[in-house]
Amino acid sequence: MLKRLLEYVGFEPGRFQARWISGSEGAKFTTTIKDMTEKIKSLGPNKKMRDDIV
């Protein structure tokens, strides 16, 4: 739901991801993080909600 909402207000698909990983699923954790890092790198710097002080 949140993912859909974020994409709806203009975040790129994939910028926000949620995964359920158990403590015993080491391999899944590694691949997820790898995928996520690659995805984020390919998206480039975030443009939404950049902090300007005033």
Next chain:
Amino acid sequence: MEARVVNKGQLPELLDKLAKDYDLIAPVQEETVVLFRKISGAADAFLEYTNSDVSPKGCFLPQNEKTFNYTYTGDSIEINKPEGAQKAVLFGARPCDIKAITTLDPVFEGEKFGDEYYSGKRENTVIIGLSCTKVLSTCFCYAFEGGPCDGTGSDLLFTEIGDKYYVEVNTEKGKALADAYSQIFSSQGAEQLAKDKEELAKKLAGEFVRKVDLTGVKELLDNNFELPYWNGDDQKKCLGCGTCTYVCPTCHCFDIFDYPTGDFTGARLRCWDSCMYPEYTLMAGGHNPRPTRKERVRNRFMHKLKYHLDRYNMVGCVGCGRCVRKCPVNIDITKIINDLKEVAQNA
């Protein structure tokens, strides 16, 4: 008083020039909302409005303002203030909003303390007013000695008459600006237009539908803090949002807090705050002098109708009608004034 004439057709040229020479702040339309923003030319301006949704007070008291940047490491402090105010022109503000700025002046010029941020912008800004051409059902500026064509507080006041603007020069600052653009500000035909403006003012003065009479209200409030009236429907229906205070042209409350940008750096900011919020008066120890909506609603209206008068000899309301229009539950200051007047008469 001196007067000039500007052809309506030349207004875009004037605005474009002003935008080039100054920071030009003028009404713009976004969706259905009219608000004041810095514009880059005549094309952005929207002048066919009756009253903007947000007042131009933000020109002088921005909703967010940085008072300084700091670098703090525990044993060293460095403070950098932002640059001073830029030369600016506020174009197209309505007479009620300009009058509202004159009610803010004594607050920020202060009895003991001034305010460099406010005064800096105030001194560097030329205010060009724009007379109203219509009166809304929520307008009641006449009740506070204002009027749809009243020039109080403005440096120049434009009044639209036919295909021309009649321009009253109210201050030296205004005169200097008019002289600087003398190819646009002519003086031909000003006399006739002066008469036309009188007519227009008279006509508009007859169009107010709200009867607002402050007789006896101040005296009543002077002598009665605990009026049963404040237990009434207004405090029950108030939602405690800050709409009335944020759209109000005379509300000036603010909060000051730090915004860290790194481990050792940050900015101190001053942002609008609203007396309708519960945490507005909440002290760190947990005590809140105005704990419920009743006290907060009372405080807001007492401030408008009594406290501001006591301190600065000016009513804290100019009759722009924004809070009347925008309140989600139709709490209406004119009704409160009239109700209080009735209470005073029956007392």
Next chain:
Amino acid sequence: MMDVIQQLREQAKKLLEEKKVTLVIGFGQGTELARTTPVFIDSPEGVSALTWGPFCANNLAKYLTDYKNAEGNVAVVVKGCDARSVIRLLDDNQISRDKVVVIGVPCPGQLEWQKVAAEVKPGASLKETADNGESFSVKTDAGDYSFNKKDYMLHRCLVCENPNPVISDITIGKELPVKTYEERFAEVSELEQKSTEDKSAYWDKQFSRCLRCYACRNVCSVCTCQICVFDQMLPMWVSKRTNLSENTMFHITRAFHVAGRCVDCGECDRVCPMDIPLRKLNQKIHKDLGDLFDSPTPGSKPGIPSALGEFSPGDPEEFM
């Protein structure tokens, strides 16, 4: 609608006289012809202040939580959409059923007061209103007007699901057929189709106007937290700065916080002084709730759990 007003006053009077309630929350004539204002009536003599018509936009169920600890019972006048709030508040255990008397009034739609005010002679006073199916007639002392529903109604009324109160102890007036003027999620679908950049630009423009007056939050009938996360000072999650970043944060959080509980009454959208289309955020959530969990509009039936507050093994699991 004079007969509805008459019956409303009679019923309210009876409730107060028989001491079944100590307070009736209803609509009273506002200070503008086309506006009503909430009235709080505690004596049988006061019932003449009650009114009804196409200018009763407020959701009075909002006030029920103010009186949840009051000694007496409270009666509240609700439209179809407001009744959903009542159900939601009951299901959330915010109010107890035996302390509330619901006076339901089938609703023919509500007009946008600013649009009406722009047409009516300023200062005119209202005499009578009537529902003519596709339009409302509004009689004033300065002449009669007709407003067709399609052009003058609040947007939320154009896609109304429940003209008839879904919960009611006393129903006043005849049941009305469901009538919609456009596809419920038409606007949301249209926006969904746009590119990420366009969506982002659209919302940036909307959110940058926000004054953070919190009217949308405070008017919300299901915003029932004692201390809102946005008011909290220890820690301060969101500061008082009104820049795009914090405004976006506020609006996403607000919308998501009522996800699954928002009854789609559209009050947030109506009260926004800056005309930010807040309901488009909430509707997106409604649409997704329907698509993913087959969940009806919260509050439209008693006892349906919040889709996000309950787990069922059949739930879609995109994140596993």
Next chain:
Amino acid sequence: MPNNPTALTPYPVTITKIVDETSDVKTFTVEFDDPEVMENFGNKPGQVCMLSIFGEGESTISITSAPTRGKFLEFTVKRVGRLTNVMHQMEVGQKFGVRGPYGNWFPYEIMKGKDLFFVGGGFALAPIRSLIDYALSDQYRSDYGKVEVLYGARSVDDLCFKSDLAERWPKLHNTAIYTTIDRPEEAWKGHVGFVPSYVEEVAPSPENKFAIIAGPPIMIKFTLPVFAKLGFKDDQIITTLEMRMKCCLGKCGRCNIGSKFVCVDGPVFSLAQLKGMPQEY
């Protein structure tokens, strides 16, 4: 006149001493990095300052020290919120910001030639301590008559300014110090009981005397009638108020009681003034 009349900008100060008064109250002694600022500061007893803890914001704290005690300022701070929490973690040598002084001061000119009877409860001895020390200073001691301080706290652990109460003040000429705690405790040989009843016991005569009261609202509420019973007039009773403040310049709006701003018209008010103001504090 304050030396930075327009600015919201604080001056850097360095902490030179920290005294743990109780488990949650500390007194910070600070000196301005620029000695000239201190020269022109001109703080008077009863005035307040805005303390800047960078990253947390500002807070209004009364000056605990009298200007007669030296070229430093003392602030007694109870740990209650965000800012004070951070402050309590600071050490000697660290810096923070101070602007001020703000507000009015105790009417020490009018008080000349009179006896002074101070009543303090808990940590609220802090704001009146500046006047006690002012009146007890070598420079001005002859201007005032007898100086009496009646001070109460919940327990021995909650007593602030212990060295002042037990050593410094009693040794000075023509003073009387009365200390009480709310409930009996082992090893406490002093008076036990609430402040209002102790005032009644001590029974100061109203003649040629000012009573200066500071404490929690509940203590003030029950102490005022005692003074009335003893024959004190409303203008003989002086107190100091507290409100949430942001600018301390009379602009940010929140500290008003009726038309008065506590930050510029207060914090010091006589009971006579308070009676003419709305009961909203």
